[in-house]
Amino acid sequence: MSGSLSPAELARVAERFKALGEPARLRMLDVLRHGEMAVSELITATGMGQANVSKHLQILHAAGLVARRKEGLFVYYSLADRDVLLLCDIMCDRIERQSDADQRRFGTGA
Amino acid sequence: MSGSLSPAELARVAERFKALGEPARLRMLDVLRHGEMAVSELITATGMGQANVSKHLQILHAAGLVARRKEGLFVYYSLADRDVLLLCDIMCDRIERQSDADQRRFGTGA
DNA sequence: GCGTAATATACCTAGTTAGTTATATGGTAA
DNA sequence: TTACCATATAACTAACTAGGTATATTACGC
Numbered sequence: 001m002s003g004s005l006s007p008a009e010l011a012r013v014a015e016r017f018k019a020l021g022e023p024a025r026l027r028m029l030d031v032l033r034h035g036e037m038a039v040s041e042l043i044t045a046t047g048m049g050q051a052n053v054s055k056h057l058q059i060l061h062a063a064g065l066v067a068r069r070k071e072g073l074f075v076y077y078s079l080a081d082r083d084v085l086l087l088c089d090i091m092c093d094r095i096e097r098q099s100d101a102d103q104r105r106f107g108t109g110a
Numbered sequence: 111m112s113g114s115l116s117p118a119e120l121a122r123v124a125e126r127f128k129a130l131g132e133p134a135r136l137r138m139l140d141v142l143r144h145g146e147m148a149v150s151e152l153i154t155a156t157g158m159g160q161a162n163v164s165k166h167l168q169i170l171h172a173a174g175l176v177a178r179r180k181e182g183l184f185v186y187y188s189l190a191d192r193d194v195l196l197l198c199d200i201m202c203d204r205i206e207r208q209s210d211a212d213q214r215r216f217g218t219g220a
Numbered sequence: 221g222c223g224t225a226a227t228a229t230a231c232c233t234a235g236t237t238a239g240t241t242a243t244a245t246g247g248t249a250a
Numbered sequence: 251t252t253a254c255c256a257t258a259t260a261a262c263t264a265a266c267t268a269g270g271t272a273t274a275t276t277a278c279g280c
Contacts, residue, residue, distance in 0.1 A: 005140055005202075010133040013201050017136075021128025023120040024238080030115055039257060052239055054258055064204065073247055073256045083204055087197060091123050092115075094174065094193055134268080149227060162269055164228055183226045183277055 019063035020087065024048060025056050029084060032066065036078040129173035130197065134158060135166050139194060142176065146188040 060066045069076045141155045170176045179186045
C-alpha cells in the first residue's frame with residue numbers, strides 16, 4: 001500500500017484479503033500449518049463437505065495462498081509461503097492486543 | 111495463527127480480513143495514509159456516496175482498523191495503527207513477487 | 221426555540237457467496 | 251474394456267452485501 005493504487009491493483013489485493021476473510025478458509029490454512037495435505041485429509045480434519053472443501057481450495061489457490069501438487073489420484077495442497085502465516089499472525093496479535101485493551105478498559109470482573 | 115484457533119477466534123480474524131477484502135475500503139485506508147480525515151473529506155477524496163462511505167467506515171471501525179474522534183459536527187477517522195498498513199504492504203509485496211514470477215515465467219514480450 | 225450542516229442509519233435492489241446434492245472429470249486397478 | 255476412487259464442477263437455495271435514496275440523529279449558529 002504505497003499510496004495511489006490503481007483500481008486493478010486494489011481489486012487484486014482485495015481478492016486476496018477476501019480469501020482470508022472466511023472462517024472456513026482460515027481453518028483450512030490453520031490445518032495446513034502441519035504440512036502438505038491431500039484434499040481427503042482436509043475433509044477429515046475439518047469435517048467440512050467434500051465439494052465445499054474443494055471449492056474453498058480453488059479460491060485459496062486463485063488467491064495464491066496455497067500451492068497444489070498432483071500425484072496420481074491425489075491432489076496435495078500446502079501453504080504457498082510463510083507470508084500467509086505472517087499475515088494471520090499479525091492479525092491474531094492485533095486481536096490479542098485489542099482484547100487486552102478491552103479488558104483494561106472494561107475490567108476483568110475481579 | 112498459532113494453531114487450533116477456536117471458532118470464535120476464527121470468526122474474529124475472518125471479520126477483520128473480510129473488512130480488508132473490499133476495494134472501496136482499501137481505497138479509503140489508502141487515502142487515510144495521509145493522515146486523519148473527516149468523513150466529508152473522505153467522500154471528496156474517494157468520490158463515493160456519503161451513505162456508502164459512512165457504512166464502510168463503520169465496518170472498518172468495527173474491525174478495529176480505524177480510529178474515530180468526534181469534534182463538533184465532524185467525525186475524524188484515522189488508521190488504527192501501523193499494522194494496518196503493514197498487512198497491506200505484505201499483501202502488496204506478495205502480489206509484486208507473484209507478478210515478477212509470472213513475468214519471468216511468461217516473458218515480458220520484449 | 222428554529223434552521224442548517226455533518227454524519228449515521230433504514231430500507232431497497234441487484235449481485236455475490238457459502239453450503240448442499242448430484243454429476244462430471246481424471247486417474248488407477250482389474 | 252469395466253469398476254472404482256479422489257477431486258472438481260454444475261446447479262440450486264439461502265444468506266449476505268455493496269451501493270443507492272430517503273430519513274434520522276447529532277451538534278452547531280442564530
